[in-house]
Amino acid sequence: MSETTEQEPPVLWLKAVERSYKQGEAALDILKGAEFAVWPGESVALIAPSGTGKSTLLHIAGLLEAPDAGEVYVSGVATSGMADSDRTRIRRTEIGFVYQFHHLLPEFTALENVMLPQMIRGLTKKEAKTRAGELLGYLGLAERLNHRPAELSGGEQQRVAIARAVANAPRLLMADEPTGNLDPKTADHVFSALTQLVRASRLAAVVATHNMELAARMDRRVTIRDGLVVEL
Numbered sequence: 001m002s003e004t005t006e007q008e009p010p011v012l013w014l015k016a017v018e019r020s021y022k023q024g025e026a027a028l029d030i031l032k033g034a035e036f037a038v039w040p041g042e043s044v045a046l047i048a049p050s051g052t053g054k055s056t057l058l059h060i061a062g063l064l065e066a067p068d069a070g071e072v073y074v075s076g077v078a079t080s081g082m083a084d085s086d087r088t089r090i091r092r093t094e095i096g097f098v099y100q101f102h103h104l105l106p107e108f109t110a111l112e113n114v115m116l117p118q119m120i121r122g123l124t125k126k127e128a129k130t131r132a133g134e135l136l137g138y139l140g141l142a143e144r145l146n147h148r149p150a151e152l153s154g155g156e157q158q159r160v161a162i163a164r165a166v167a168n169a170p171r172l173l174m175a176d177e178p179t180g181n182l183d184p185k186t187a188d189h190v191f192s193a194l195t196q197l198v199r200a201s202r203l204a205a206v207v208a209t210h211n212m213e214l215a216a217r218m219d220r221r222v223t224i225r226d227g228l229v230v231e232l
């Protein structure tokens with residue numbers, strides 16, 4: 001765990017989270033009281049075998065899905081009793097998402113892809129452009145601002161996706177196999193860029209990965225066992 005964490009509340013805190021799915025008449029208990037917290041500036045690898053509940057956990061932690069029981073605190077705020085619109089607002093302002101595939105808009109340039117979420121949030125075009133340029137520059141893409149996704153390499157596309165995810169300065173970054181589609185060397189570069197950004201911006205990051213080498217470079221590693229989150 002990184003220093004500093006004692007006084008600050010966790011950015012994400014899952015408390016006694018339960019989630020079951022119906023399977024015919026039976027209930028399939030996936031999360032059975034899971035506890036999980038991530039602090040500012042800390043990166044945590046989630047290494048969970050297929051079917052153990054990785055997606056379920058990421059969806060609940062990312063406020064895309066509500067738990068059956070338990071509570072999800074984001075920056076100290078309990079989210080379970082909230083109206084959907086409030087939960088969506090917290091998701092949009094506090095959480096950034098990166099997926100295995102970049103999902104960039106093909107007709108827009110790298111710069112425009114990073115500007116868009118900011119403009120949707122109400123920043124002026126000029127403000128959005130400045131921040132997008134800075135972020136892309138930080139991620140080593142200063143020479144690629146006006147390229148469309150198809151004109152970028154896989155690693156470059158994924159770095160643009162990372163810039164887009166943090167464009168609105170979220171406090172939590174959720175990444176699901178962010179390097180899963182890249183060759184090992186490119187994965188290494190993208191991963192380094194991501195962890196550097198997490199530390200520099202004091203984000204809390206949860207990165208689901210099957211890559212043990214990359215997971216070893218994060219602050220902590222957790223898995224899901226018998227419906228609980230356990231440290232590795």
Ligand SMILES: Nc1ncnc2c1ncn2[C@@H]1O[C@H](COP(=O)(O)OP(=O)(O)OP(=O)(O)O)[C@@H](O)[C@H]1O
Nearest residue numbers: 021022028030048049050051052053054055056057
């Ligand atoms: N909507 C649903 N209805 C019924 N069962 C579900 C539903 N969603 C997931 N499950 C089941 O719950 C279990 C956990 O699902 P989850 O998607 O969280 O797994 P996962 O660990 O992310 O797996 P993978 O890495 O293969 O995507 C699986 O056995 C899955 O079949």
